[in-house]
Amino acid sequence: MNLASVFASNAAKQPEKTAIFWGDTTYSYSELYLQALWTADRLKSELGLQPGDRVAMWLRNRPEFVSTLFAILLADGIAVPVNSFLKPDEAGFILNDAACDRLVTDSELGQYASELKQARPSLKTFQVESIPAKPAASTPGLEPRRESDDLAVIIYTSGTTGHPKGAMLSHGNLWHNVESCREMLEAIEQDRFAVLLPMFHSFMLTVGVFLPLLVGSSLVLVKSLHPVKNVVQEIVEHQATLLPAIPQFFRMLAHSTLSTELPVRLCLSGAAPLPVEVLRQFNRRFSIPLLEGYGLSEASPVVSLNPIRGPWKAGSIGVPVPGVSVSIQNEQGQTLPPHEIGELCVHGGNVMQGYWQRPEETAKVLRKGWLFTGDVGYQDEDGYFFITDRKKDMLLVNGINVYPREIEEVIYHFPGVTEAAVIGEPDSRKGEHPVAFVAIDPSRQSQSSTAEASAIEKDLLQFLQQRLANYKVPRTVHLVEALPRNATGKILKTELRRKL
Numbered sequence: 001m002n003l004a005s006v007f008a009s010n011a012a013k014q015p016e017k018t019a020i021f022w023g024d025t026t027y028s029y030s031e032l033y034l035q036a037l038w039t040a041d042r043l044k045s046e047l048g049l050q051p052g053d054r055v056a057m058w059l060r061n062r063p064e065f066v067s068t069l070f071a072i073l074l075a076d077g078i079a080v081p082v083n084s085f086l087k088p089d090e091a092g093f094i095l096n097d098a099a100c101d102r103l104v105t106d107s108e109l110g111q112y113a114s115e116l117k118q119a120r121p122s123l124k125t126f127q128v129e130s131i132p133a134k135p136a137a138s139t140p141g142l143e144p145r146r147e148s149d150d151l152a153v154i155i156y157t158s159g160t161t162g163h164p165k166g167a168m169l170s171h172g173n174l175w176h177n178v179e180s181c182r183e184m185l186e187a188i189e190q191d192r193f194a195v196l197l198p199m200f201h202s203f204m205l206t207v208g209v210f211l212p213l214l215v216g217s218s219l220v221l222v223k224s225l226h227p228v229k230n231v232v233q234e235i236v237e238h239q240a241t242l243l244p245a246i247p248q249f250f251r252m253l254a255h256s257t258l259s260t261e262l263p264v265r266l267c268l269s270g271a272a273p274l275p276v277e278v279l280r281q282f283n284r285r286f287s288i289p290l291l292e293g294y295g296l297s298e299a300s301p302v303v304s305l306n307p308i309r310g311p312w313k314a315g316s317i318g319v320p321v322p323g324v325s326v327s328i329q330n331e332q333g334q335t336l337p338p339h340e341i342g343e344l345c346v347h348g349g350n351v352m353q354g355y356w357q358r359p360e361e362t363a364k365v366l367r368k369g370w371l372f373t374g375d376v377g378y379q380d381e382d383g384y385f386f387i388t389d390r391k392k393d394m395l396l397v398n399g400i401n402v403y404p405r406e407i408e409e410v411i412y413h414f415p416g417v418t419e420a421a422v423i424g425e426p427d428s429r430k431g432e433h434p435v436a437f438v439a440i441d442p443s444r445q446s447q448s449s450t451a452e453a454s455a456i457e458k459d460l461l462q463f464l465q466q467r468l469a470n471y472k473v474p475r476t477v478h479l480v481e482a483l484p485r486n487a488t489g490k491i492l493k494t495e496l497r498r499k500l
Contacts, residue, residue: 004073004144021238038135039071051076056100058082064128081200085469088112092119148172157297166356176349177300180321189216194240196222202301244268246399254281271399300350316384324348345370395424416441436474
């Protein structure tokens with residue numbers, strides 16, 4: 001089983017069908033496949049791509065993201081999607097960690113190529129603007145040779161150590177999740193998936209790219225996300241039938257003054273917990289089912305979903321998707337009965353092979369065939385699962401995982417910082433935003449000078465803005481004399497949360 005082969009088969013069966021709606025432009029299956037073939041040929045002939053090589057994709061949402069993804073797979077490479085919001089230092093870490101000597105990017109992000117090459121001199125870059133919209137059909141076909149157990153994608157997920165880890169997903173892992181989602185969502189060739197979230201995100205990569213194109217349906221790739229009426233206009237114009245998004249988007253829809261009826265048959269909320277109040281507001285406004293699910297990059301990513309035909313339970317992440325088992329286990333790995341709280345664990349063909357070149361980290365989460373997610377919750381008597389707590393200290397900003405440790409590590413590089421702690425503050429628009437508590441060496445700061453403290457806070461924020469993705473930069477910095485600690489020296493973040 002090879003993902004590229006399935007896509008090629010669909011292109012052969014329905015060459016003239018629209019694969020991507022992109023504003024006023026459309027891309028047929030045949031055109032998208034020829035783009036992928038053309039790009040695969042260039043990756044091999046000009047960049048020297050060999051089977052098993054990693055290729056980084058640092059791209060914003062655009063049709064070429066899709067053709068590049070399949071080009072890498074057609075050429076037997078391994079795709080490494082890179083968060084397009086990252087700064088060069090952050091992207092450079094991923095390139096070095098995954099040993100990516102090839103980078104596909106666009107002209108906007110490509111301006112940082114020289115910085116990335118300084119960190120990785122062997123790096124070769126390719127810009128998608130050179131891909132012809134309608135390549136000649138004379139490009140010879142490729143026979144992908146990667147098999148089910150071979151790696152297809154490495155998705156980088158934020159790590160508690162302060163550095164992201166690469167979740168290794170095989171062709172079989174992703175195909176298993178596509179088939180589970182196809183069955184659970186009753187997806188058919190006539191469906192059109194609205195794609196407005198970043199395609200580098202595991203949720204959208206599987207549900208918004210692989211699922212529709214391997215099933216034979218279409219993508220409505222939304223060009224403009226602001227204001228909400230622009231998104232709705234594209235959804236209506238191109239008659240999208242499935243809408244996967246994050247809770248914040250559904251909250252905006254529920255509060256919008258739009259009078260337009262949506263053609264959507266099903267809405268899926270993922271990447272972050274769906275507040276019960278948002279679900280109620282949406283249900284009062286629309287008759288479209290809004291289903292909450294759960295997933296993580298390490299599981300390709302979809303694990304569970306409220307059943308499409310119900311019953312739906314507010315606050316629940318639903319039931320496991322077909323072919324996946326979920327259990328609640330204690331620290332000894334014993335399965336707990338209903339309503340007892342423990343760690344949510346996942347078993348199935350969607351579970352990753354491990355973390356790229358991190359055997360110790362892999363051993364911590366893959367035990368006896370189960371993926372230990374680090375999320376805490378319980379199962380009710382009907383087999384529905386509920387999350388009661390998330391991974392320790394993790395924040396969710398616009399549906400993207402943010403680990404405070406990563407931000408704290410950067411703060412410590414600011415001159416004069418002696419202590420730093422980052423916590424999350426609820427945000428009605430973004431879900432959460434980071435807030436930093438920082439202690440500065442007394443020699444740097446006069447305790448009585450409010451103006452000086454304000455200047456330090458401003459300088460620190462500018463320092464962070466140059467080194468972190470915008471969504472990771474704390475909204476506020478609080479300067480304190482010292483951080484609260486317990487008897488063993490551990491910072492008491494619960495005390496800091498009380499100060500908000």
